[in-house]
Amino acid sequence: MFITRVQSSKCKEKKEMVKVVVGEESQVKLAENRLSKSGVPCQVGLVIGNLSGKLDRGFIFDLIPTPLNDNGEPACSIIGGAKDDQKKASKGKSLPQSSALFIDKDWLAEHARQVGRMLVGGMKVVGIYVWTNESSFKNSTITLCQAAKAVAEAAPLLEVDWDERLLVHIGYSPLRWTCRNCSLASNITSGNLRPCDFKMGKILSTRQAFRCTYDFDLRLPIYQGSSSKRLVDILHHGISIHAKELKGAKALIDGKLANEDEQFDLGGVHDVEFLLPFMEDKYLEVCSQKEITGLLVFSGSVCSYAYSNSKEPSSQALADIKEDIIKSLRSRLDIMCDEADRKSDSKEDRTEESNNQILSGSTVLQLDLQLQRKHCSMSFPRRVFLPWLADTFLCDYIQPSESVEVLVDHFAELMSLEFPSISSKILEPEAEAPALVLSTTKSFREVSTPYALLPKSDDSLSNQNRAATILRSDQKSTNLAGFNFMIAVLVLVVSVVVGFVVFFVRSSS
Numbered sequence: 001m002f003i004t005r006v007q008s009s010k011c012k013e014k015k016e017m018v019k020v021v022v023g024e025e026s027q028v029k030l031a032e033n034r035l036s037k038s039g040v041p042c043q044v045g046l047v048i049g050n051l052s053g054k055l056d057r058g059f060i061f062d063l064i065p066t067p068l069n070d071n072g073e074p075a076c077s078i079i080g081g082a083k084d085d086q087k088k089a090s091k092g093k094s095l096p097q098s099s100a101l102f103i104d105k106d107w108l109a110e111h112a113r114q115v116g117r118m119l120v121g122g123m124k125v126v127g128i129y130v131w132t133n134e135s136s137f138k139n140s141t142i143t144l145c146q147a148a149k150a151v152a153e154a155a156p157l158l159e160v161d162w163d164e165r166l167l168v169h170i171g172y173s174p175l176r177w178t179c180r181n182c183s184l185a186s187n188i189t190s191g192n193l194r195p196c197d198f199k200m201g202k203i204l205s206t207r208q209a210f211r212c213t214y215d216f217d218l219r220l221p222i223y224q225g226s227s228s229k230r231l232v233d234i235l236h237h238g239i240s241i242h243a244k245e246l247k248g249a250k251a252l253i254d255g256k257l258a259n260e261d262e263q264f265d266l267g268g269v270h271d272v273e274f275l276l277p278f279m280e281d282k283y284l285e286v287c288s289q290k291e292i293t294g295l296l297v298f299s300g301s302v303c304s305y306a307y308s309n310s311k312e313p314s315s316q317a318l319a320d321i322k323e324d325i326i327k328s329l330r331s332r333l334d335i336m337c338d339e340a341d342r343k344s345d346s347k348e349d350r351t352e353e354s355n356n357q358i359l360s361g362s363t364v365l366q367l368d369l370q371l372q373r374k375h376c377s378m379s380f381p382r383r384v385f386l387p388w389l390a391d392t393f394l395c396d397y398i399q400p401s402e403s404v405e406v407l408v409d410h411f412a413e414l415m416s417l418e419f420p421s422i423s424s425k426i427l428e429p430e431a432e433a434p435a436l437v438l439s440t441t442k443s444f445r446e447v448s449t450p451y452a453l454l455p456k457s458d459d460s461l462s463n464q465n466r467a468a469t470i471l472r473s474d475q476k477s478t479n480l481a482g483f484n485f486m487i488a489v490l491v492l493v494v495s496v497v498v499g500f501v502v503f504f505v506r507s508s509s
Contacts, residue, residue: 017051017058017162017163017164017181017196018051018052018053018056018057018058018181018196019056019196019197020056020057020058020196020197020199021057021058021059021060021166021179021196021197021198021199022057022058022059022060022199022200022201022203023059023060023177023198023199023200023201023203024059024060024061024062024200024201024202024203024204024389025200025201025202026202026204027060027061027062027063027204027389028060028063028177028200031062031063031129031170032170032175032177035131035170036172036175040074040131041078041132041133042076042077042078042101042130042131042132042136043065043074043076043130043131043132044065044066044075044076044101044103044108044128044129044130044131044147045063045064045065045066045111045128045129045416046063046064046066046108046111046112046115046125046127046128046129046151047060047063047125047126047127047128047129047166047168048060048061048062048063048064048115048119048123048124048125048126049061049062049123049124049126049166050122050123050124050126050309051124051126051157051162052309052312052316054312054313054316055309055311055312058126058166058196059203059309060126060166060168061123061203061204061389062389063129063168064111064115064414064415064416065416066107066108066111067111067413067414067416069104069107073104075103075104075107075108075111076101076102076103076104076130076132077101077102078099078100078101078102078132078136079099079100079101079102080098080099080100098139099133099135099136099139100136100139100140100143101130101132101136101137101139101140101143101144102143103140103143103144103146103147105146105147105150106150108128108147108150108151109150109151109153109154110154111414112125112150112151112154112155113154113155114414115155115414115415116154116155117327117331117334117335117395117396117397118394118395118396118411118414118415119394119395120304120305120306120307120324120385120393120394120395121210121304121305121306121307121308121317121320121321121323121324122207122306122307122308122316122317122320123307123392123394124155124157125151125155126165126166127148127151127165127166127167127168127182128144128147128148128151128165128166128167128168129167129168129169129170130144130167130168130169130170131170131172132169132171133171133172133173134171137169137171141192141193142188142189144167144182144193145167145182145183145188145192145193146188148165148167148182148184149165149182149184149188151165152165152184158323158326158327163183163184163185164181164182164183164184165181165182165184166179166180166181166182167179167180167181167182167193168180168198177198178195178198179195179196179197179198180193180194180195180196181193181194181195181196203309204389204390204392205266205390206266206309206310206311207307207308207309207310207390207392208264208266208270208307208308208309208310208317209268209269209270209305209306209307209391209392210253210269210270210271210272210305210306210307210308210317210318210320210321211269211270211271211272211303211304211305212271212272212273212274212303212304212306212321212325213301213302213303213304213429214274214301214302214303214304214325215299215300215301216242216298216299216300216301216302216325216329217297217298217299218238218239218241218242218296218297218298218299219295219296219297219298220234220237220238220241220295220296220297220298221292221294221295221296222234222292222293222294222295222296223292223293224292224293231296232333232337234296235296235298235333236330236333238296238298239326239329239330239333242326243322243326245276246274246276246322246325246326247322248277249274249275249276249277249322250274250275251272251273251274251275251318252272252273252274252275253270253271253272253314253318254270254271255271255273258272258314258318259314260313260314260315260318261313261314261315262313262314263310263311263312263313263314264310264314265310266310270317272317272318272321274322300380301430301432302325302328302329302383302430303383303385303429303430304321304324304325304328305324305385305393305395306320306321306324307320307392308320328383328395331397332380332381332383332397333380335381335397335399336378336380336381339399379399379400379433380433381397381398381399381400381433382397382398382428382430382432382433383395383396383397383429383430384396384397384398384404384407384426384427384428384430385426385427385428385429386407386408386411386425386426386427387425387426388415393427394411394415396410396411400433404426408426
């Protein structure tokens with residue numbers, strides 16, 4: 001089920017960890033009952049929630065257990081002590097002081113990476129939880145900090161660099177909940193854990209929903225001899241540039257210019273539109289100074305949701321929506337890269353090289369743009385929203401060849417829940433899948449002209465969102481056009497001179 005590819009991101013702003021954490025009361029009790037009845041001596045999983053610097057609080061929405069690995073083994077086990085230690089633990093008896101936890105950090109991190117893709121704005125993987133006895137916990141503090149750090153690297157908080165993550169310990173004999181801040185310092189010691197207050201309350205019902213359908217249109221030149229040669233590298237760079245532009249965009253909320261200090265009453269979904277400023281044509285200015293081999297055009301629509309605390313200003317909801325839009329673009333690209341890695345040696349995905357054929361498949365992302373001359377096409381996954389807790393939604397991505405049933409099974413397995421059989425609750429606002437079209441061009445004039453001059457793709461892609469790459473300007477065509485222009489100017493000058501001569505001759509006669 002899982003695949004291995006971790007996408008790292010640079011954080012923007014450092015924050016101190018919150019000192020008070022509030023857990024959703026209904027989900028905390030469900031997790032407590034599930035663990036008490038499970039009979040397992042230990043378990044590890046992800047903490048889904050949010051960290052609010054403005055409110056100086058952390059919020060826990062749910063605890064998601066990490067599934068068994070490919071060998072059917074749990075991600076957490078107890079090591080040391082007698083052979084029947086785990087049987088004693090399952091019966092509520094104390095374990096020897098020598099017992100400690102073993103955690104499959106790679107598997108836990110991969111779970112965090114995939115769950116992180118499913119979370120929308122205002123929801124994040126904020127830490128890990130562990131179900132074990134007190135002595136095993138105390139003997140495993142360094143292991144737990146290392147696991148929390150692996151999860152933080154696999155599912156980073158994009159806009160804010162929190163130096164810590166949450167570590168929730170559910171102990172038994174007696175049953176007790178404790179929450180600690182786990183420092184992500186490079187040198188991990190037992191001093192990396194610091195206690196914080198843990199409370200329960202009804203926090204999901206205080207989430208305010210925001211929704212946005214965002215149309216993006218990126219045009220990125222491809223330079224001769226550039227260090228970024230693959231299509232995937234150009235796209236990642238372009239998305240990062242657009243993230244900076246989107247960060248400064250103004251917004252409309254329900255059709256009115258947003259007041260960033262405004263708070264909204266609970267109820268309903270608020271529609272958001274972003275107003276990007278007109279950008280100077282800086283790409284064409286750079287193009288005039290460098291040798292261009294083509295242009296990358298990446299466009300389409302992203303549907304985004306975000307949930308923020310009703311006590312937070314609207315600026316936080318807008319920041320969450322912007323982050324979700326960029327994360328969605330990156331997630332789709334990562335999914336296609338994962339597929340390309342899996343199928344790179346498969347005959348099914350090898351593209352045929354004939355002069356008039358359109359190449360297809362996710363391996364298009366790995367093409368060397370300096371050498372590519374053929375037409376290519378590829379469809380990106382669509383974003384689908386599935387109901388979660390308290391009228392909130394999470395998301396997943398569906399390939400053109402996949403069915404909703406497959407997506408539901410994947411969602412239920414990763415989130416460890418029973419999904420309702422009523423498919424009408426699934427939202428599919430992105431009716432058309434974004435597509436990538438790679439084609440050649442003849443001159444720099446075509447590189448710098450509007451979209452109307454871009455080559456047309458086949459009819460099956462004509463109504464889809466476009467991500468087009470135009471490559472290979474033809475220097476011979478440019479030289480010929482310049483020569484023709486000089487001839488035209490020369491003929492014009494000769495005509496004018498002849499005209500003046502004829503005029504003076506007639507006047508003198």
